[in-house]
Amino acid sequence: MSEKHLKAGDPLPPYNGKLRLFAMRFCPYAERSVLVLNAKNLQYDLVFINLDSKPEWLFEFNPKGSVPALEYEQGKAIFDSAIINTYLDEKYPEVPLQATDPLRRAQDKVFVELFLGAHSSFYVAAFNPDGFQPSHLEAYSKGLERLEKELEVRGTKFLHSNEPGLVDYTIWPHLERFESLPLLGKADMAIDGTKYPRVTSYLEAMKQVPAVKQYYLSAETHAKFVESKTKGEANYNMLDTSDVCCMRPRKKKQ
Known part of the structure; x- marks a missing residue:
């Protein structure tokens, strides 16, 4: 599995017919949507983005160029974790995550x-x-x-x-x-x-x-990423283990 973050010049991975979330592995807002997708047991792909060198095609899914963005049909997307998560909860009500009241x-x-x-x-x-x-x-x-x-x-x-x-x-x-x-x-x-x-x-x-x-990272891992970013060299790919760019998340061994 891969946690490689795609950057400017990298091609958009092929669409596999699943929900697809554009995220950054250390972004808490993207994590919100990953957790909801996991909680609802939905099949989805993840595409990680280098936010310091964004692929040009990211702006086709979110004009703001931010993550998360959810591609719900090929070429069609919504963005912002609150919007995405409300949509997912209403679209897939089998595992309700909001109060009925x-x-x-x-x-x-x-x-x-x-x-x-x-x-x-x-x-x-x-x-x-x-x-x-x-x-x-x-x-x-x-x-x-x-x-x-x-x-x-x-x-x-x-x-x-x-x-x-x-x-x-x-x-x-x-x-x-x-x-x-x-x-x-x-x-x-x-x-x-x-x-x-x-x-x-x-x-x-x-x-x-x-x-x-499935997605948790230890305090030590988060601290290492923060330290790399504050030094001006954000190590987005510190968890990458292969050359595959789309994946289902898994729990990491710390």
Whole structure:
């Protein structure tokens, strides 16, 4: 299998009739859609993109040139993880990932929106540590506190229910990356199990979810990618094991 990221000048791989997701292996937004595809047990191909040298044909699927983009029919695509994932959940309802109650669906979206501050703080801490301010640590801590409280209020194993849903697959990719922060010199951003016991249990539970296990990368792997990117030499292909460019994801041995 391959995790080679295609770049400018590389040809578009042949279309095989399946759903096809254009992604970047270390992109949390693309990971959201991978997790939903996995959770729904859908057959799909992955095409990884070098975001520093984008293939010209990527813009045919997303004029913004960003990932993820989902090719749902040959030459036809939608983009943005929130749009893609809602489409997948409605198009393939056999494994529903959203609450049936409209209010709970709205509350899930509100929670995701409020958790964005923690996402932003992670990016500053990881990729621009010189710009990190006390306000970033405050926003990060507030996000973890909000998640801790939400898990307590809902009283379920996952935010969705006792099975993970769209809200969980939406916030998980960033939580997965949060664990790399101590390895990047941010010991004060480690997730303290005594302070956040429910968050800690939630993290461990999510790691055991089949849809997550197929695509999960360790904190060490995420830290290595961040370090390569901050040095100006993003190592997109650090996980590549063959010359095949389209693949089904699998769990990596770290």
